Every structure is written in structure tokens, then in C-alpha cells.
Amino acid sequence: MARGPKQIRDARTLAVRCLVESSRGRRLVPEAMHRFDHALSSRDLAFAHEMVYGTYRYLPGLEKVLARFCPKPKFPPEIRWLLLSSLYQIGFMRTKDYAVFDEANKLAVHLGYPRLKGLVNAVLRNAQRAGDALWRDKDGADWLLPTWLKDLLAGQHGADAVADWTRTWRDRAELAYWRNDAPVSEEERRSDVVPHGFRRQSALPPEWLSEGRIYIQNESSQAVSELACRLKPKTVLDLCAAPGGKSCYVASFSGCDTLVASDMAPERVALIEENRNRLGLDFETLCADATQLAWDKPLCDLVMLDAPCSGIGILGRHPEIKHHKSQPVDESLKKTQAALLKRGWELVAPGGYLLYTVCSLDMSEVPPPPEGAVVDVQALAHMPSGVPLTHFERLFRISPSNVFDGFCGMLLSKPK
Structure with a gap:
């Protein structure tokens, strides 16, 4: 397990480190996240997951925004992912802008790059000043898909199909599972397609897995x-x-x-x-x-x-x-x-x-x-x-x- 010198106690720190680890090792997010020791509440852990998955989801568009304010970026992976995930917060989350600036500046120092604190602050404030126009096309395929993948899918399935799929890929998919015994919770919603399937927005109780129910x-x-x-x-x-x-x-x-x-x-x-x-x-x-x-x-x-x-x-x-x-x-x-x-x-x-x-x-x-x-x-x-x-x-x-x-x-x- 890739543990740091201290247990991670901040959602943004975990998110940035997870993004670095996932990108560097080409790992799926759950595998990358598992490599870090943290002491986050369920609420803070959900916040970290939203930052990671959201940044990845809209990465093509976020990279274009970053390039607009930093045309020739030459900085460590930790600062790159700090900037991209902070831009995601500004454009897509309800986090107050001042909180994004403050936490990003602190995190630049915490990650070991105090000299890049000014760059981080400048990029994020310039993005704020650009206003809503910066995010006008954020639901388009160019924001969600790399060019090679968009072209591949459109070539095989047609632009209309890709547009439909893009709409579904804006949000994180629901959790799906099956079970071979009776439901035990009112939160469980049966699938209307597969006979033994259920759908759920939130995480499953760990005991359901350990008890072999699902x-x-x-x-x-x-x-x-x-x-x-x-x-x-x-x-x-x-x-x-x-x-x-x-x-x-x-x-x-x-x-x-x-x-x-x-x-x-x-x-x-x-x-x-x-x-x-x-x-x-x-x-x-x-x-x-x-x-x-x-x-x-x-x-x-x-x-x-x-x-x-x-x-x-x-x-x-x-x-x-x-x-x-x-x-x-x-x-x-x-x-x-x-x-x-x-x-x-x-x-x-x-x-x-x-x-x-x-x-x-x-x-x-x-x-x-x-x-x-x-x-x-x-x-x-x-x-x-x-x-x-x-x-x-x-x-x-x-x-x-x-x-x-x-x-x-x-x-x-x-x-x-």
C-alpha cells in the first residue's frame, strides 16, 4: 500500500493523491484509492470520490481550460491534478470559490510545492474572472471524450448515438447488484429489467458483502x-x-x-x-x-x-x-x-x-x-x-x- 508518512485526513489531499496514483499507474480509481491510508468520514470520502470521478469525467474540457490560462504548463503531476480538480470544483460543484482558492493554496504547500502557490492561485482566479462563458459548452462531447475516442465511436455508431451516450456519461452510474435471497432494506429498489437485480444510489453496507448476501x-x-x-x-x-x-x-x-x-x-x-x-x-x-x-x-x-x-x-x-x-x-x-x-x-x-x-x-x-x-x-x-x-x-x-x-x-x- 502506497502510504504517506501520515494518515490522510483531508478529502482534497486524498483526491489529488488518488488522481496522481491512478494516472501514473493506469489504475482504476477504487484500486488507486485503496493504496492510501485515510481517516475520512463517509461524507468527506464521498466528497473525495466526487472530485476524482468528476475530474476524470470532464478531463478533456478541464485540460482545455487549464491550457487557456497556462499555455505551456511545466509543473509536477501533483500540481497539475490539484489545478484540474480545483477547476472541476469551480465549474461543476457547489463549493464556494473562495473555499476552492484557500484550500488549493494550502494544498500546494502541503504537497511540497510552496513556490507554485502563486501559480495555482493565479490560474484559479483567472478562471473565476472568465465567468459562466468558460463553462458554456461543458455538456458537449468534447468536454467528456478525448478526440480519438469520440471519432472512433461516431465512426462505428453514428454521431446521434454518441450524443445520447454522452448525456448518460455526465453523471456517475447507479450501483447495481444482484442477490439470491430476499431484500432486507426499504432502500433496495428492484431492477425493472433483470430478474434478480437491484439498484442503489448510495454505497452498500459492508456487512451485506461479508455475509454473502449480494x-x-x-x-x-x-x-x-x-x-x-x-x-x-x-x-x-x-x-x-x-x-x-x-x-x-x-x-x-x-x-x-x-x-x-x-x-x-x-x-x-x-x-x-x-x-x-x-x-x-x-x-x-x-x-x-x-x-x-x-x-x-x-x-x-x-x-x-x-x-x-x-x-x-x-x-x-x-x-x-x-x-x-x-x-x-x-x-x-x-x-x-x-x-x-x-x-x-x-x-x-x-x-x-x-x-x-x-x-x-x-x-x-x-x-x-x-x-x-x-x-x-x-x-x-x-x-x-x-x-x-x-x-x-x-x-x-x-x-x-x-x-x-x-x-x-x-x-x-x-x-x-
């Missing part, structure tokens, strides 16, 4: 898992299964006889087992490279493959992802995706299915179907009603919203 999983993943259940497989192989959400869902609700969850790294297999055991489920795990998986069991009724991908479909929950990348996926990852699909298809029994998904909106991350495979539109109709599903020639897309991640995938059946 599994946090986005509704797109739940919908894909529910589709798998409705195919009524008796034998299921889940490739690239960590952290195990789809495996646990299918084990809980499908009634299958045999389920094997596989992943290539021992620590990832351990994570599957941790979630399986926490939920009191019983299925086999396997540590293996799925592209070269040795298999001495009967072929499977269903192979699920949630392939490694760019992750650009989950921007509503993790806006940091779009800033950890600077271009579309390379050919190396696409070759891996194709190799996984090829090996997974070899393990499907005649009459069985392969369900391939990526949490990405880049349709090039869905390889061409293997020879002899049937793109099964009829079976895809088992997807729960209400999922924002669009079917193309060979693949399907789940469009992002405040409760759905963006997914692409295909459902293939093997003739008997």
Missing part, C-alpha cells in the same frame, strides 16, 4: 448472465471468468449440472474462489491460459467468454479508463481475442452455444465467427426485455445508460 455487478453483465441461464445449459465453461460474477450468477440461477470457471492467473482464480465461497456456491475452478486450454471433459452446452478488451464500454462507472488510453486497441489484443474465440468454439458441443462479450463499444473487438458457427438471433431473443439491445449483422450491442455498461458481443450456436 454480488455487485452491472446490469449489462447481469443481462448477459441471465441470457446464459435461459439457454438452459447443463454443462457450462466460463473462460476469462475472474472475478467470477457471471459464473456465480449462472451457478445461482441456471440449474446447470456442471460449471467450470477458468482464468489464467492464480491470483485471479483465487478471486473467483473468494466470491464463490462468500456466496456459498459450489463449482470448479481452473487456472489455465484459455487459448491453450487442455480439456479432458465432455464438450460443453455453453461456453461463456468475456474476453480481455479496451473497457471503453464502462465509462459511466469508470471515466478514468478513457484517459488511460490514447488510441484504439492494437492488433495484438485483437489476435488474443480471436485466439480465445477459436479455442472456446472448439469446446462447444454440437447443439451448444458460445456467448462472446466485451465491455467495449469498439465493434472491432468482436472477431469474425468461426467457420460453421451460426449467429443465433433467435436465441438472442432470450435476453431480458428492456435491455437497450441492438443487433447488427453478426454481433449485438448493449448501449450504455445510467444502469447499463456498453457491451458488444455475439451469440453463436453449433449445428448438431
Whole structure:
């Protein structure tokens, strides 16, 4: 754990350090946040999260604002993120401007850069003087998406779709989870799409997780898992299964006889087992490279493959992802995706299915179907009603919203 000399007791300090750590290590925000020891109240922790996620969400626009008042910025990462997160407070939060100035000046000193205090103060006050005109276009796609990503999505899905998605990405997505027992709180709101799903604005009580009552999983993943259940497989192989959400869902609700969850790294297999055991489920795990998986069991009724991908479909929950990348996926990852699909298809029994998904909106991350495979539109109709599903020639897309991640995938059946 990347701990400082003292426990962090200030929300803004935690936010800036988290932004630096997330950016430097290309880490997701929860992982970066976990690397710091802090003693914040739940209210202050929520404030820190809002600063971090909001700064990442609107980073393209905030960087343009910063460049306007500091055309050739040459300062340490801590000061850069201090300025960007402070600009976010001025433009998007209810924090009083004088409080932003005062705290930013103090934090510049606290972070070890007292000589840059004047620069921080000048940039923020100039932004204040610019007034509302500075933030006039802050809801546009240029404020939320890097140019390469906006062009990629518009080229594949059209400008209108990107405009719709941009509106959903302005706000942090709702927390979604499923449970296999009865609700215990009036705060729990049932999903109107997935049968075992719930939605919540606030964080979950830690004891719910420790007691094995629920599994946090986005509704797109739940919908894909529910589709798998409705195919009524008796034998299921889940490739690239960590952290195990789809495996646990299918084990809980499908009634299958045999389920094997596989992943290539021992620590990832351990994570599957941790979630399986926490939920009191019983299925086999396997540590293996799925592209070269040795298999001495009967072929499977269903192979699920949630392939490694760019992750650009989950921007509503993790806006940091779009800033950890600077271009579309390379050919190396696409070759891996194709190799996984090829090996997974070899393990499907005649009459069985392969369900391939990526949490990405880049349709090039869905390889061409293997020879002899049937793109099964009829079976895809088992997807729960209400999922924002669009079917193309060979693949399907789940469009992002405040409760759905963006997914692409295909459902293939093997003739008997």
C-alpha cells in the first residue's frame, strides 16, 4: 500500500493523491484509492470520490481550460491534478470559490510545492474572472471524450448515438447488484429489467458483502448472465471468468449440472474462489491460459467468454479508463481475442452455444465467427426485455445508460 508518512485526513489531499496514483499507474480509481491510508468520514470520502470521478469525467474540457490560462504548463503531476480538480470544483460543484482558492493554496504547500502557490492561485482566479462563458459548452462531447475516442465511436455508431451516450456519461452510474435471497432494506429498489437485480444510489453496507448476501455487478453483465441461464445449459465453461460474477450468477440461477470457471492467473482464480465461497456456491475452478486450454471433459452446452478488451464500454462507472488510453486497441489484443474465440468454439458441443462479450463499444473487438458457427438471433431473443439491445449483422450491442455498461458481443450456436 502506497502510504504517506501520515494518515490522510483531508478529502482534497486524498483526491489529488488518488488522481496522481491512478494516472501514473493506469489504475482504476477504487484500486488507486485503496493504496492510501485515510481517516475520512463517509461524507468527506464521498466528497473525495466526487472530485476524482468528476475530474476524470470532464478531463478533456478541464485540460482545455487549464491550457487557456497556462499555455505551456511545466509543473509536477501533483500540481497539475490539484489545478484540474480545483477547476472541476469551480465549474461543476457547489463549493464556494473562495473555499476552492484557500484550500488549493494550502494544498500546494502541503504537497511540497510552496513556490507554485502563486501559480495555482493565479490560474484559479483567472478562471473565476472568465465567468459562466468558460463553462458554456461543458455538456458537449468534447468536454467528456478525448478526440480519438469520440471519432472512433461516431465512426462505428453514428454521431446521434454518441450524443445520447454522452448525456448518460455526465453523471456517475447507479450501483447495481444482484442477490439470491430476499431484500432486507426499504432502500433496495428492484431492477425493472433483470430478474434478480437491484439498484442503489448510495454505497452498500459492508456487512451485506461479508455475509454473502449480494454480488455487485452491472446490469449489462447481469443481462448477459441471465441470457446464459435461459439457454438452459447443463454443462457450462466460463473462460476469462475472474472475478467470477457471471459464473456465480449462472451457478445461482441456471440449474446447470456442471460449471467450470477458468482464468489464467492464480491470483485471479483465487478471486473467483473468494466470491464463490462468500456466496456459498459450489463449482470448479481452473487456472489455465484459455487459448491453450487442455480439456479432458465432455464438450460443453455453453461456453461463456468475456474476453480481455479496451473497457471503453464502462465509462459511466469508470471515466478514468478513457484517459488511460490514447488510441484504439492494437492488433495484438485483437489476435488474443480471436485466439480465445477459436479455442472456446472448439469446446462447444454440437447443439451448444458460445456467448462472446466485451465491455467495449469498439465493434472491432468482436472477431469474425468461426467457420460453421451460426449467429443465433433467435436465441438472442432470450435476453431480458428492456435491455437497450441492438443487433447488427453478426454481433449485438448493449448501449450504455445510467444502469447499463456498453457491451458488444455475439451469440453463436453449433449445428448438431
